[in-house]
Amino acid sequence: MKAKSETTSKEKVIAIKGVTKSFGDYQVLKGADLNLYKGENLVVLGRSGTGKSVLIKIISGLLTQDSGTVNVLGKDVNQLKAKELLELRLRIGFSFQNSALYDSMTIRQNLEFPLIRNKKKLTKAEINNAVETVLDAVGLMQTINQMPSELSGGQRKRIGIARTLILQPEIMLYDEPTAGLDPITCLEINSLINEVQERYKTSSIIITHDLTCAKEVGNRIAMLLDGQFQRKGTFNEVFDTDDARVTPFFEYNFIQ
Numbered sequence: 664m665k666a667k668s669e670t671t672s673k674e675k676v677i678a679i680k681g682v683t684k685s686f687g688d689y690q691v692l693k694g695a696d697l698n699l700y701k702g703e704n705l706v707v708l709g710r711s712g713t714g715k716s717v718l719i720k721i722i723s724g725l726l727t728q729d730s731g732t733v734n735v736l737g738k739d740v741n742q743l744k745a746k747e748l749l750e751l752r753l754r755i756g757f758s759f760q761n762s763a764l765y766d767s768m769t770i771r772q773n774l775e776f777p778l779i780r781n782k783k784k785l786t787k788a789e790i791n792n793a794v795e796t797v798l799d800a801v802g803l804m805q806t807i808n809q810m811p812s813e814l815s816g817g818q819r820k821r822i823g824i825a826r827t828l829i830l831q832p833e834i835m836l837y838d839e840p841t842a843g844l845d846p847i848t849c850l851e852i853n854s855l856i857n858e859v860q861e862r863y864k865t866s867s868i869i870i871t872h873d874l875t876c877a878k879e880v881g882n883r884i885a886m887l888l889d890g891q892f893q894r895k896g897t898f899n900e901v902f903d904t905d906d907a908r909v910t911p912f913f914e915y916n917f918i919q
């Protein structure tokens with residue numbers, strides 16, 4: 664398997680500079696610097712508890728950093744009023760492990776839901792069209808009238824991604840997109856993440872512990888070590904090291 668190469672864009676859609684965050688005496692982030700460039704897939708790696716979720720919460724304004732700056736799509740997240748923050752969040756798609764589908768709604772209703780809630784001016788025909796377009800993008804048109812319980816875990820994950828895409832986000836945040844899926848389904852989800860990048864021209868951060876996913880989808884990898892992104896670059900650059908904090912990731916995943 665060949666690793667992806669870096670994209671050429673240097674336009675920053677997210678710029679994180681010198682971010683620190685403590686909970687009580689415990690400092691999780693110790694001056695984290697990270698840019699997400701337009702159109703790229705950036706994979707964030709790091710051991711459990713290193714602060715990946717904290718960082719995503721800071722990016723989306725759910726937590727405030729102690730120091731440093733976070734700029735998302737040209738806005739200083741810290742300076743935004745509540746309404747501006749909500750507007751910014753609508754430009755970001757969150758694909759989280761716990762973003763479950765509504766069990767009592769059909770797939771069509773699940774996909775309509777974010778549109779009806781957030782884009783009140785759309786006509787019924789526009790909503791139908793949007794639903795069919797995203798279902799086609801994730802290759803699951805045949806499930807439109809099914810219930811979530813009738814779908815496999817991988818299909819539900821795809822529908823979850825479709826429900827996020829329906830609002831046409833500029834940035835996608837994927838939190839462990841392949842966790843709990845079998846290896847073949849993982850490969851399908853990796854392909855979908857790459858298709859989303861191509862088709863929707865999104866810029867994405869993908870948090871994962873799955874190095875096959877990292878290698879297949881990441882134009883760049885950033886590894887959080889001791890509260891900072893101490894290793895950044897292509898997959899091969901990040902793992903070309905004897906650093907004892909880095910090599911176990913690679914050895915555990917037996918990646919080719």
Ligand SMILES: Nc1ncnc2c1ncn2[C@@H]1O[C@H](COP(=O)(O)OP(=O)(O)OP(=O)(O)O)[C@@H](O)[C@H]1O
Binds near residue numbers: 709710
């Ligand atoms: N609201 C909070 N209050 C207190 N401590 C917190 C809070 N949120 C996170 N932490 C602590 O910050 C540290 C980093 O947590 P975080 O959830 O970001 O880890 P992570 O890197 O996402 O881990 P995982 O890979 O297991 O999801 C942990 O020690 C956690 O206990």
